[in-house]
Amino acid sequence: MNQYEIAVIPGDGIGKEVVPAAIRVIDTLTDIHGGLSFKWTSFPWSCEYYLEHGAMMPEDGIQTLRNFDQIFLGAVGMPNLVPDHVSLWGLLIKIRREMQQSINVRPAKLLNGLASPLRDPEPFDLIVVRENSEGEYSEIGGRMHSGSDEMAIQSAVFTRKGTERAMRYAFDLAKKRRQHVTSATKSNGISHSMPFWDDVFKDVLKDYPDIATTSNHIDALAAFFVMKPHVFDVIVASNLFGDILTDLGGAIMGSIGIAPAANLNVERTLPSMFEPVHGSAPDIAGKGVANPLGQIWTGKLMLDFMGYEDLGKLLLDAIEHVLVSGIKTRDLGGRATTEDVTSAVIEYLKSCG
Ligand SMILES: NC(=O)c1ccc[n+]([C@@H]2O[C@H](COP(=O)([O-])OP(=O)(O)OC[C@H]3O[C@@H](n4cnc5c(N)ncnc54)[C@H](O)[C@@H]3O)[C@@H](O)[C@H]2O)c1
Ligand SMILES: O=C(O)C[C@@H](O)C(=O)O
Ligand SMILES: [K+]
Ligand SMILES: [Mn+2]
Known part of the structure; x- marks a missing residue:
């Protein structure tokens, strides 16, 4: 059994909604596979953390993250609490630079079921x-x-x-x-x-x-x-x-809520960071309607990078299957909630396993 240590930073806004959703999906996948598992360790670093501690992450935050295989992040920024350049440079960009994640890979493709x-x-x-x-x-x-x-x-x-x-x-x-x-x-x-x-x-x-x-x-x-x-x-x-x-x-x-991204340490000497392209979407945060597919697809990029391309492929199949079945959040013109989409992805994966 290969066990991996993943640092989780949900961050702000809808990051706190889509990250737990994607983790449930990935755990379903690894259960099906049987040969690997992820140990997720969550850190509350965010704009709320900043208001309490005067910094987006603790001074030894980067040192802490070095001990992990990869980092799985949601989104950073809550402009009504902290100016955007302060929150971004204090967490997201700080991690990109300190971990020498010099390449950001961001795919876009026409998906089945998504107009x-x-x-x-x-x-x-x-x-x-x-x-x-x-x-x-x-x-x-x-x-x-x-x-x-x-x-x-x-x-x-x-x-x-x-x-x-x-x-x-x-x-x-x-x-x-x-x-x-x-x-x-x-x-x-x-x-x-x-x-x-x-x-x-x-x-x-x-x-x-x-x-x-x-x-x-x-x-x-x-x-x-x-x-x-x-x-x-x-x-x-x-x-x-x-x-x-x-x-x-x-x-x-079809929506920026679907686009994935991978901040890669190409030398693999330090953890890479996987986070969707989108931000914290303050306009819809807390309503349970954020599209989790960008974060879930980001999970595919993490699996691919770690050498589990078969699981990555299955995950993208699941995303397309759910889109084809018409279960869509509001940004895609549907009425489904974050939870509806997440459980549909999980159900499909279970039906494959
Ligand atoms: N990588 C990051 O963490 C990142 C990326 C972009 C913006 N930000 C930060 O996020 C905050 C908001 O920025 P913004 O409004 O320019 O960009 P945003 O991506 O948060 O939102 C832009 C629009 O897209 C919608 N949207 C985004 N993701 C969605 C999803 N998953 N499901 C449904 N709709 C979604 C939002 O509701 C909004 O209308 C700012 O603080 C900004 O600095 C962070
Ligand atoms: O400007 C940035 O890099 C932050 C955000 O917009 C992103 O795309 O990750
Ligand atoms: K993001
Ligand atoms: Mn951007």
Whole structure:
């Protein structure tokens, strides 16, 4: 029996609703498998924790997390309690950086049973590889003066190491898929970092002669996500461009409540972190109506990363089965609750096991 230690951070808002739901689903899967189990240890780090302790996590929080195999997180942020940049940088981004989770993998595909808001789309199946450690998300800058003299500067940071790492990950992924990589650039308007990004892309692609490539400016690329998402295989993007593209990826599937994500420590020297693309959704939190499928699909990404692709596949089958059967939360136009969807997924899995 392989036992894994998973740190659980439900976080804020609907994170506290969808994380327990996904854990029940994954426990059902591991029961069926019989050869592995997860020991879940939950941490209350969140905006409420901040109000009580003056920090999003304890000082030794990162040290604590190092002892786990993986981290399973819901969402962070409650802007009426704590400013968003404080909550995000104090927990989510802190973990991404300290655990060297330099790559954020975010798939989007047209699922069976889920109507895309796009009219009559051709089947699409794409993966955005988001650079997760630098780029536009930098701590370099500051604010100065006040009143009409007030100003702010924030410098983006693009290193050859970080840029190349994201690109190589994208090319290696494309090798196992449909042999195509799109680079998200903006080298017409952003005149230093993005021409650099393009140069690194040209250098890296030389090592992958079998992979076809395209370079698109991010504005056009965003439009292509709506007009012809089926042309994409793997897309490599900077931290901010990847962030924006992946909410769009969720939207074209049918809801951002369904989109999964994996923050990967590719070296596997420290835990990776699995959390859906969506946030804490304060507008629907506490009502029991959040879509748990993004968090559940995120569980599939965790199983895949840990080498249990057979279970991962079964989990995505279960998601599609439930969608086809019409059990859908409000964001998908249905009336089902978080609980209804979760128990339908569990029931399907039990019927397979
Ligand atoms: N990775 C993260 O933890 C993460 C990601 C995005 C936003 N945030 C934080 O979350 C808070 C809210 O941000 P936001 O409103 O911009 O984005 P959001 O993703 O929380 O919500 C955007 C919209 O999508 C809906 N939605 C999101 N997930 C859903 C789900 N599972 N089921 C049904 N509907 C869902 C919400 O109801 C809302 O209308 C902020 O504090 C923000 O910083 C955190
Ligand atoms: O900006 C971020 O990375 C936070 C959130 O929007 C996300 O996509 O994880
Ligand atoms: K999240
Ligand atoms: Mn985002």
